[in-house]
Amino acid sequence: MSTFSVVSPGPLTTFQDAGRIGHHAIGLTEGGPMDFRSFAIANRLVENDINSTALEITFGGLILKCLKPTTLCLTGAYAPLFINGKAKPLWQTHQVNSGDEIKIGFAGIGVRSYLAVSGGFDSPRWFNSSATVIRESLGQALQKGDSLTALGNAKPANRLHYLKQASLRKQITLRFIAGYQWQHLTAAEQAKFLACDYQISPRNDRMGYQLEGDAIDSGIEKIYSEGISKGTIQLPGNGQPIILMNDRQTIGGYPKLGSVISADLDRLSQLTAGASVRFIAISPEQAIREFNAYSDEIEHIRFEALTLSQSA
Structure with missing residues (x-):
């Protein structure tokens, strides 16, 4: 059974996993999330593998109708998240149930948001990846009426401390x-x-x-x-x-x-x-140090466990 029905897809919402690796020789680029850190942390918050499929939402405007219970979170751009009309925090998991409306408003700061669900989204795969690259005809943007399926069940409530959230500047x-x-x-x-x-x-x-x-x-x-x-x-x-x-x-x-x-x-x-x-x-040696620090931070980032009352 599907988990969500797409009421409004927004300007551009696509499936993305961590990217399509190893196919440059046949002219295929990797796709994947533009803001990898926000994508990876969204998956980590719902206790998914980092390569699980999430939605990349450009500018906002996505509205979903929930058809069965799951856990979700929204990271990345500062776009307002509403569940049944009530504003909910970003960078935090939320339990949703059948009949709930999930609405992501248009971003006030930033461009791209990442919606992860428990178990990841069930999505088509091309060349061992679900990363949508419209230019290469590998997938397309979500359309009104599409059905989306989460592959996992509800998970514990977590949030990322605000000091670890993305700092977006102009x-x-x-x-x-x-x-x-x-x-x-x-x-x-x-x-x-x-x-x-x-x-x-x-x-x-x-x-x-x-x-x-x-x-x-x-x-x-x-x-x-x-x-x-x-x-x-x-x-x-x-x-x-x-x-x-x-x-x-x-x-x-x-x-x-x-x-x-x-x-x-x-x-x-x-x-x-x-x-x-x-x-x-910067030097190649400094770039390697920066990459190692960047990867370690994503791999070992710690979350705050929430009680049911805190996550409501």
Whole structure:
């Protein structure tokens, strides 16, 4: 029996697991959650495996009708959560029952929210993953009337301490590892890139974040297409950087200045048009330390157990 019926899907709501790994050779990108930390913590809160399928909700607007009991939680962007019209805390589990209405309003801060349910959502799989990549025809956005099924039963009530919740800002610094093509920039062009406050363009989506600011001359006239990773800072002909994200193409022929580290991509994915970013270069050794700290924090994060009265 289905657990939810979709009353309103919002602008863009998709199934996502941790991503489709190992298929770049046939041109498939990984997809997966844009804000991995929020996605992973949502699954951890309902005691799922981190790779369980959750919903990524862009901007909000999702309304579900509950058809049988389960446990859910909402993390990520600061979008209001209502159960039967009553506001409920984010970053905390909630028990829902048959007949309940779950409504996620539009985000006041941030872009992407993650709804996890006990056991994860039962969803189609392609190439060993449920990650939706619409550009590659691997799944589609939720539609009104769709049925959703949670694979688990109700779980204990947990919440994440507010000091551990995401801190969303409109101005952030992105740490990146310089790539081998960075050396083709003159010292003046490198300094210009690092000193610029770039604005997020309205042309941003799950493929990439286009930036507006000082145009950078790469000093490279022609290069062969080569593989590109998530977080790559690509420099097209107009000199305006693009940060490639989860649904990017797998190869590209533009110069690449380097790659933004994982923890900072989470924060980037919550920025809207007009927000500001700066760049700072770090060493590969520092990037490895940052990644290990980021992974350890997700793996070992502790929650507060709630009593029934606290979770009501």
